[in-house]
Amino acid sequence: MTLYSLGFRLLGGTLLALAMVGCDWHLPGKPIKPVEPKIGSRAHFERVYFVHCLGCHGPEGRNGPARPLSDPMYLASIPNATFEKVVEEGHGVLMPGFKKTPFSGLTPEEISAFTTSIKTYWGDPKKAGSDLPPYAQPAGSGNVKTGKSTFATYCGACHGDDGAGKEGGAGSVVNNFYLELVSDQALRSTVIFGRTDLGCPTYRGPYPGMPEGKGLSPSDIDDVTAWLVSNRVSISEEAKQ
Amino acid sequence: MMSSLKTAWAWIDDRTGVMAMLGPPMKHHVPRNAKWWYVFGSCTLLFFTIQIVTGICLALVYAPSGDSAYNSLLYLDYVVPGGWMLRAIHAWSSNAMVFMMLVHMTQVFLHGAFKFPREMTWIFGVALMLTTLALAFTGQVMRWDSDAYWGVGIGASMMGRIPYIGGWLTHLILGGPIIGGDTLSRFFTLHVFVLPGAMIGLIGGHLMLVLRHGISEEPKKGGPGEFVDKETYRPAYKERMKKHGVPFFPDAAQRDMVFCGIMLIVLVVVAAWYGPIGPSPRPDPANILVNPRPDFPFLWIFAILALLTPTIEDYLIIVAAPVVLMVLFLVPFLAGTGSRLASSRPIASLSVILLITGLLVLSWLGVTSPWSPHMQAWTSDAVPPVFVKGRTPIELQGAIVLQHSQCRNCHSLDGLGGKRGPELGDVATRLSRDQIIRQVQQGDGNMPAFGKNLSSAETDALAAFLHSCHPVGVRPADRPGARLKQLKQLDKARSAN
Numbered sequence: 255m256t257l258y259s260l261g262f263r264l265l266g267g268t269l270l271a272l273a274m275v276g277c278d279w280h281l282p283g284k285p286i287k288p289v290e291p292k293i294g295s296r297a298h299f300e301r302v303y304f305v306h307c308l309g310c311h312g313p314e315g316r317n318g319p320a321r322p323l324s325d326p327m328y329l330a331s332i333p334n335a336t337f338e339k340v341v342e343e344g345h346g347v348l349m350p351g352f353k354k355t356p357f358s359g360l361t362p363e364e365i366s367a368f369t370t371s372i373k374t375y376w377g378d379p380k381k382a383g384s385d386l387p388p389y390a391q392p393a394g395s396g397n398v399k400t401g402k403s404t405f406a407t408y409c410g411a412c413h414g415d416d417g418a419g420k421e422g423g424a425g426s427v428v429n430n431f432y433l434e435l436v437s438d439q440a441l442r443s444t445v446i447f448g449r450t451d452l453g454c455p456t457y458r459g460p461y462p463g464m465p466e467g468k469g470l471s472p473s474d475i476d477d478v479t480a481w482l483v484s485n486r487v488s489i490s491e492e493a494k495q
Numbered sequence: 496m497m498s499s500l501k502t503a504w505a506w507i508d509d510r511t512g513v514m515a516m517l518g519p520p521m522k523h524h525v526p527r528n529a530k531w532w533y534v535f536g537s538c539t540l541l542f543f544t545i546q547i548v549t550g551i552c553l554a555l556v557y558a559p560s561g562d563s564a565y566n567s568l569l570y571l572d573y574v575v576p577g578g579w580m581l582r583a584i585h586a587w588s589s590n591a592m593v594f595m596m597l598v599h600m601t602q603v604f605l606h607g608a609f610k611f612p613r614e615m616t617w618i619f620g621v622a623l624m625l626t627t628l629a630l631a632f633t634g635q636v637m638r639w640d641s642d643a644y645w646g647v648g649i650g651a652s653m654m655g656r657i658p659y660i661g662g663w664l665t666h667l668i669l670g671g672p673i674i675g676g677d678t679l680s681r682f683f684t685l686h687v688f689v690l691p692g693a694m695i696g697l698i699g700g701h702l703m704l705v706l707r708h709g710i711s712e713e714p715k716k717g718g719p720g721e722f723v724d725k726e727t728y729r730p731a732y733k734e735r736m737k738k739h740g741v742p743f744f745p746d747a748a749q750r751d752m753v754f755c756g757i758m759l760i761v762l763v764v765v766a767a768w769y770g771p772i773g774p775s776p777r778p779d780p781a782n783i784l785v786n787p788r789p790d791f792p793f794l795w796i797f798a799i800l801a802l803l804t805p806t807i808e809d810y811l812i813i814v815a816a817p818v819v820l821m822v823l824f825l826v827p828f829l830a831g832t833g834s835r836l837a838s839s840r841p842i843a844s845l846s847v848i849l850l851i852t853g854l855l856v857l858s859w860l861g862v863t864s865p866w867s868p869h870m871q872a873w874t875s876d877a878v879p880p881v882f883v884k885g886r887t888p889i890e891l892q893g894a895i896v897l898q899h900s901q902c903r904n905c906h907s908l909d910g911l912g913g914k915r916g917p918e919l920g921d922v923a924t925r926l927s928r929d930q931i932i933r934q935v936q937q938g939d940g941n942m943p944a945f946g947k948n949l950s951s952a953e954t955d956a957l958a959a960f961l962h963s964c965h966p967v968g969v970r971p972a973d974r975p976g977a978r979l980k981q982l983k984q985l986d987k988a989r990s991a992n
Contacts, residue, residue: 257749264756271763272580283583283770287573309874309898317880319894319960347953348895425887432889434952435896452884 293364299371302364306352315376316451320349321443327456328447329373330382331389337369346437387457387472391442395473396480404474405481411462412454417485424454428485442479445470524740525747526712526719532606533710533747534754535599540698541755542592545762546630547691549585557637559683561676564639568774583766586773589631591762593792596627601847604826607835608711610723614827616704619697621823626694628792633686635790639679640774646789647674647682649800656812709736710747714835723832794861795854801915802860804941874898879909882920886963893960896953900945908964916942923965931958 291297303315303323312318321328342365344351352360360368406415412424419426426432433441448454455461458469470478508514556575558567571578600620603609609617632650636643651674655665670677709732712720719735720728741747772790789797800808822829830843837844878894886894897903897919903912906919922931932954938944949957 257753258745261749261752261756264753264760268756268759268763271760271767281580281767281770283579283767285572285579285770287569304875306874308877309903310878310895312880312883313877317883319878319883319886319891319898347950348892348899350899419887425889427888429889431952431955432892434950435892435956436888452886 294367294371296371296375298364299368299375302360302368303372306360310348312451315372321440321447322449322451323372324376325447325450326376326378326381327383327386328443329377330379331386331446333389334366334369336389338365341365341369346440347435383458387446387475389443389446390439391476391479396476398477398481398484400474401477401479401481401484404470405478408461408464408470408474409478417482427482430487433482433486438479438483441482442475445475445478445482520706521744521748522742523706523709524736525710525743526736527739527741528713528715528718529710529747530713531750531754532602532713534751535595535602537751538755538758539592539595539599541758542588542595542762543694543698545588546585546592549581549588550687550691552581553585554687559637559679561639561679564637564679565774568638572771579771580766582771583769584762585634586771587766587769588762589634590791591758593627593631595758596624600624601851604843605837605847606711606714607723607830607837607840607843609827610833610835611725611728611827611831613704613708613711614831616701616708617827618824619701619704621820623694623697623701625820626690626697630686630690630694631790631792633682633690635793636679636682637686638772638774642773642775642788642790644674646793647678649789649797653800653808653812656809658813711835714837716836716838721836722834725832788861791858795857798857798861801941876903876908876911879911879920882908882960882964886960889956890960890963893956893958896949896957897960900949900953900957905942919961920964921966923962926961928958928962931961 291301303311307315307323308318310318310320311323312320315324316322323329340349341360342351342353342362352365354361405413405417409417409427412420413427414420414423417426417428419429444454446457448456450456456469457475458467460466461468553571556567556571556578558564568582571582573579575581603617603620609620632646636647647669651665651669654668655661657664666672668678668681669675670681712718712735714721720732788794799811803811830840834840878898882894883891902919905913905915906917907914908918909920910918926934934942935949935954935957936944936946938946945954
């Protein structure tokens, strides 16, 4: 056999192999299409949460540094439109938006499916209870002075009467830097929903040293929020000092 | 039938003069001993031809826009019949082309084939090497996945460090200040128009020069053409070819054909077995570790960048890289005459060994070392609950800043996250609060400075959180600036000397 006929045979073999591929045989290298979870399914919801939220909001939606999301009371309270807007555009200093970009992010359909799913899968109207205080602070409400004393009464046991923290307690909530990083709504949400995963009670209590079942009224919530917000030193004022 | 075909061919040949044109190059004489060492160049050309053919097919479906590039690859993989094989062959043939080109270059270098009078052939070859690498790099970007993003990002930051024109050049390549949809259009234009055009022109020149100067003999001790002397080499070579040479076609070409045939089969088998390369999957729970890595021809560069500190990298990019390229271009002028035998050229042989070993070791480091960032860490690596429990409000905000600033692309908490920087779960046992703040603001070693990107509130929160990161029962490093003071004293002592 000459080298030439060998060459032609090799070429023929290659062509045959290519023809086999053309018939789309199941060769080992053929990629297998992964099953994409359907938008709105539980799998899709879990995936979106895993990819985008878990880092800050914690595994299973609690025990993260940021607000727990598997909180039935919170989910019952936040309006859908607000929720979608926050996911899409971000909120405050540290919550990023997850608008679609070429590399990542979520389409509007995915976002609205997500906010619906999270309420379906993690919400629980029974646990949330009824008569929830309004999610957003009613405009013009809240009395700073009453708020200060209400805070001392209910929250002082852990955060100190002036909110500046306490030896062995839960730390300061009037720290300038803290207040610079959180939004008014975040403050209000913490007053209402607490951080039950970390031991901070909801507005319904139980508050240490208070009788069981004694909690904050809606106007108490407005007042305490107003007082917390009033502790914020604006950056320009800080510069003056 | 046969005879009418023959008549038709005779007519075409007569009117076009094809045979008269192709005859001499096909029949030109090459050394009798030019055997299996001489097949690598043709094989590189074969892979390039495959790239053109498969590339054209791919371009029929590929959508070069930021929004749809990724999806058009998935469409090729799952919907177009045989589309995945097309992608696989294009990708593996690209790797094979780079590999074969390096083998060809090594052979030419070791056999001293670049010496007089073939200097220009070598220079065209080096230009071809650069074009090939550029094609491989831009091709990797076409996948438009996290590897591409990471590769372009590093490439752009390298280019940005070139003095004076760096910023402008980066802007030109990226089509804007950041990586976006325009970046892909630029790279697409380079990959399918500019670079292949340049490649074809350069290959034409390279082949023309090969024909002009002939193929050099394999150097043998005391054999013909072992010594290159400017006075005698050319006439002697001509004489030898006339007497002992064999026509390129069919004598030498048959080895090219057999080798190319074998390589073609290897390529198809590898492509069928391993399938297309990338696009790297979108992150999902089943695939936590999205660890972007460049394709193999660039692994070593990325390993170097990961292992060295930014200041040394600057020298490398601005000084060393151009010098190495210059030397590569100037090789035939630095050693244009003399013996072509590898065994009588110790420096040349040694540099080949060192270069190959270095590239292999660096590539291996690139594969194994945990230098690549953990891209999704900021949104999908949870802050372990033990670092959340019992923290004050400001410390919790600090943990959010840590995620948000993507510190965990490089740093882990309790082993979860990137491995490029040290674990931060016990950082408070090593550093005081001041030192943490200094590290974050000014950076150090391979850590970027975050001073400009973080507000004072964010920095303070971050330091508060990190200072709370220590194992239970171990006291944090409390004396502020303890180590800083020592370092300053050391500095003073040093400058006094």
